[in-house]
Amino acid sequence: xxxxxxxxxxxxxxxxxxxxxxxxxxxxxxxxxxxxxxxxxxxxxxxxxxxxxxxxxxxxxxxxxxxxxxxxxxxxxxxxxxxxxxxxxxxxxxxxxxxxxxxxxxxxxxxxxxxxxxxxxxxxxxxxxxxxxxxxxxxxxxxxxxxxxxxxxxxxxxxxxxxxxxxxxxxxxxxxxxxxxxxxxxxxxxxxxxxxxxxxxxxxxxxxxxxxxxxxxxxxxxxxxxxxxxxxxxxxxxxxxxxxxxxxxxxxxxxxxxxxxxxxxxx
Amino acid sequence: xxxxxxxxxxxxxxxxxxxxxxxxxxxxxxxxxxxxxxxxxxxxxxxxxxxxxxxxxxxxxxxxxxxxxxxxxxxxxxxxxxxxxxxxxxxxxxxxxxxxxxxxxxxxxxxxxxxxxxxxxxxxxxxxxxxxxxxxxxxxxxxxxxxxxxxxxxxxxxxxxxxxxxxxxxxxxxxxxxxxxxxxxxxxxxxxxxxxxxxxxxxxxxxxxxxxxxxxxxxxxxxxxxxxxxxxxxxxxxxxxxxxxxxx
Numbered sequence: 001x002x003x004x005x006x007x008x009x010x011x012x013x014x015x016x017x018x019x020x021x022x023x024x025x026x027x028x029x030x031x032x033x034x035x036x037x038x039x040x041x042x043x044x045x046x047x048x049x050x051x052x053x054x055x056x057x058x059x060x061x062x063x064x065x066x067x068x069x070x071x072x073x074x075x076x077x078x079x080x081x082x083x084x085x086x087x088x089x090x091x092x093x094x095x096x097x098x099x100x101x102x103x104x105x106x107x108x109x110x111x112x113x114x115x116x117x118x119x120x121x122x123x124x125x126x127x128x129x130x131x132x133x134x135x136x137x138x139x140x141x142x143x144x145x146x147x148x149x150x151x152x153x154x155x156x157x158x159x160x161x162x163x164x165x166x167x168x169x170x171x172x173x174x175x176x177x178x179x180x181x182x183x184x185x186x187x188x189x190x191x192x193x194x195x196x197x198x199x200x201x202x203x204x205x206x207x208x209x210x211x212x213x214x215x216x217x218x219x220x221x222x223x224x225x226x227x228x229x230x231x232x233x234x235x236x237x238x239x240x241x242x243x244x245x246x247x248x249x250x251x252x253x254x255x256x257x258x259x260x261x262x263x264x265x266x267x
Numbered sequence: 268x269x270x271x272x273x274x275x276x277x278x279x280x281x282x283x284x285x286x287x288x289x290x291x292x293x294x295x296x297x298x299x300x301x302x303x304x305x306x307x308x309x310x311x312x313x314x315x316x317x318x319x320x321x322x323x324x325x326x327x328x329x330x331x332x333x334x335x336x337x338x339x340x341x342x343x344x345x346x347x348x349x350x351x352x353x354x355x356x357x358x359x360x361x362x363x364x365x366x367x368x369x370x371x372x373x374x375x376x377x378x379x380x381x382x383x384x385x386x387x388x389x390x391x392x393x394x395x396x397x398x399x400x401x402x403x404x405x406x407x408x409x410x411x412x413x414x415x416x417x418x419x420x421x422x423x424x425x426x427x428x429x430x431x432x433x434x435x436x437x438x439x440x441x442x443x444x445x446x447x448x449x450x451x452x453x454x455x456x457x458x459x460x461x462x463x464x465x466x467x468x469x470x471x472x473x474x475x476x477x478x479x480x481x482x483x484x485x486x487x488x489x490x491x492x493x494x495x496x497x498x499x500x501x502x503x504x505x506x507x508x509x510x511x512x513x514x515x
Contacts, residue, residue: 136355143315144369144421145345147337 028249035149035227039157042150052155053162060121060156060222061163065170067120068113072171075108076100076178084187096189097198100179102206107262109172110210113164114217114254119247122225125156126246129229130239138230148230156222164218165211172210209265216261217254224250268293268457269314269425274323276309283309285481286323296451296458298468301478302503302512307461308352310478311427314459315347316340327425345373348418348456352430354410356402356417362389363398366417373421388416391453392446408439412446419450426450428460432467444470465504469493477503479512 083099129152132138141148176198183189225246232242274287283306291297301307312318313325316332325332327343335343356365364371366388367381376384386398392412402410411431418426428447432440444467451458451471462468468475469489476486477500485492485500495501502510 131358135353135358136351137357139312139317140349140351140355140357142317143344143347143349144372145341146369146372147341 031231032224032227035153035230036223038149039154039223042147043154043158045150049151049155052151053158056155056159057163059124060117060159060218061167064117064120064163064167068116068167068171069174071112071116072104072109072175073178075112076104076175077182079103079108079175080179080182080187084183084189093187093189094193094197096183096187097179097194097196098201100183101176101198101202104172104175104179105202105206105210107210107258109168109175110164110214110217111254111258113168113171113214114221114258115251117160117164117167117218118221118225118250118254121160122221122246122250123243125222125225126229126232126243127239129226130232130242133230133232134235134238153223153226153230156226157219160218160220160222161215162218164214164221168211168214172207209262212265213258213261216257220253220257221250224253268328269459270324270326270329271310271314272324272326274310274313274325275321276306276313276318277321283481284313284320284323287478287481287483289476289483289486291457291459293457294451294455295473296447296460296471298460298462298472298475299478300463300465300468300475300503301461302463305478306481307463307478308429311429311459311461315344315349315427345369345421346424347427348421348423348425349427350411350414350418350429350431352433354402354414356405356410356413358402360402361398362394362400362402362405362413365402365413366420368417369421384420385416388420389413391419391449392416393442408435408442411435411439411443415443415446415450419454419456422454423456425457425459426454428458428462430462430464431460432462432464437466440464440467441470443467447471465506479503 079100080096083096084093087093087095087099129138132152138148138152141151180194180198183194184191228242228246228249232238234241269291271287271289274284275282276284287310289297289299299307299310309318313320316325316335319333327346330339330343332340332343357368360368363382363385366385370376370381370384382398389395389397389412392415394409394412394416397405397409397413402413405413431443431447435443447458447460448471450456458471460468460471472489474486474488475492476483477492478484479499485495485497487495492500492504495504499511502512
């Protein structure tokens with residue numbers, strides 16, 4: 001049935017709209033997968049560009065550090081406050097340190113770092129590459145026999161894969177420290193017991209699983225944001241659309257992939 | 268040297284090229300004229316493999332661009348230089364890094380050697396003491412000239428010019444026109460220029476082709492084009508608002 005007749009029939013309007021959204025999403029996933037395979041293929045071929053990778057590690061990782069740390073410390077603090085209030089109801093206040101440590105390392109550290117990086121670095125990547133696209137700089141690279149995917153996308157993806165776990169380690173430490181501050185300094189928990197409970201139940205596996213997830217998030221954010229920048233069109237408005245799209249899509253990718261990664265890791 | 272055969276290209280419902288046929292000989296400067304939205308930029312992007320046709324072929328010395336793999340396409344592109352409409356200088360690099368970019372990527376030359384070649388090419392286009400300036404510090408005319416220096420840095424066989432005089436004052440436009448001729452004479456390159464600036468077109472062309480509604484409707488020397496009996500060509504070259512071409 002044609003679009004026109006579907007629009008005329010209210011019964012078909014909703015499934016039609018759903019179908020269009022699903023098609024758009026599948027097209028987007030297909031295009032991103034194509035860029036992923038091209039990045040993998042070109043990433044393993046020389047020449048390697050360590051200087052470009054280091055520069056992107058700074059842009060993506062080091063520059064995101066302040067906002068990640070601030071978010072992590074306050075998340076750790078509020079987590080301690082909330083779990084204390086809840087646990088007090090059944091005299092389990094001593095487990096606040098455990099809850100903060102497990103929550104930060106397994107979930108909140110990597111996911112919050114991923115979401116913040118989606119907003120900050122994802123927007124920056126999409127805006128930079130989108131501007132390069134609409135001002136024909138990416139075409140210029142191609143005409144000079146340089147692969148834009150290898151030159152622009154691969155260093156960002158590698159930087160994302162390396163730097164997200166690094167940011168997550170800092171987020172974990174600062175979040176746990178924030179929880180300790182609230183638990184011990186404000187709620188008068190015993191510092192020795194708090195620290196003991198924090199580390200008694202924390203296993204290396206908890207930390208590693210969080211870092212693996214962060215690494216995947218980093219790759220996804222850089223890939224999606226680069227893709228959005230590469231496919232920007234229509235001048236300044238197009239760059240704006242690409243930037244918004246990059247933040248939305250990479251945030252969704254972090255949250256959705258988080259569930260599947262967690263279910264795989266926890267077996 | 269460049270043969271375009273039956274080129275068709277559309278974007279969504281809009282058909283831009285509807286069967287373009289054009290031959291460009293080695294060493295000549297071919298100017299493709301046409302109004303805004305006639306498909307000139309789309310055509311030039313097919314010649315260097317930035318876009319690929321739905322139907323038709325682009326042959327460079329008999330080799331079909333559409334049938335090439337990535338490595339072959341990269342090798343062919345290295346025979347080209349291209350001056351973009353907006354110059355497309357890399358914002359994050361200074362002038363000499365822009366001009367020497369392809370040399371840094373594709374040769375084993377040292378940084379100083381690349382800088383030396385960049386300086387020489389910049390002198391060709393009349394620019395001195397700009398090596399360390401950033402693109403944002405350059406005027407429109409300087410940007411175009413840096414773009415041209417970058418296009419010829421690798422001694423290309425073919426140079427493509429996308430609206431080289433658009434946005435420039437008449438004097439700077441004349442400077443660019445003279446540079447296009449000078450590059451063609453000095454390097455013996457084959458040049459393809461797309462423009463709607465008739466002063467520029469007559470100045471640089473060995474032959475001209477007019478693109479209208481996605482097809483080449485006339486090819487000839489500048490004198491032949493001036494004397495064309497085709498009403499569309501006559502209206503375009505005289506810049507009249509009255510005739511078969513209507514403003515859209």
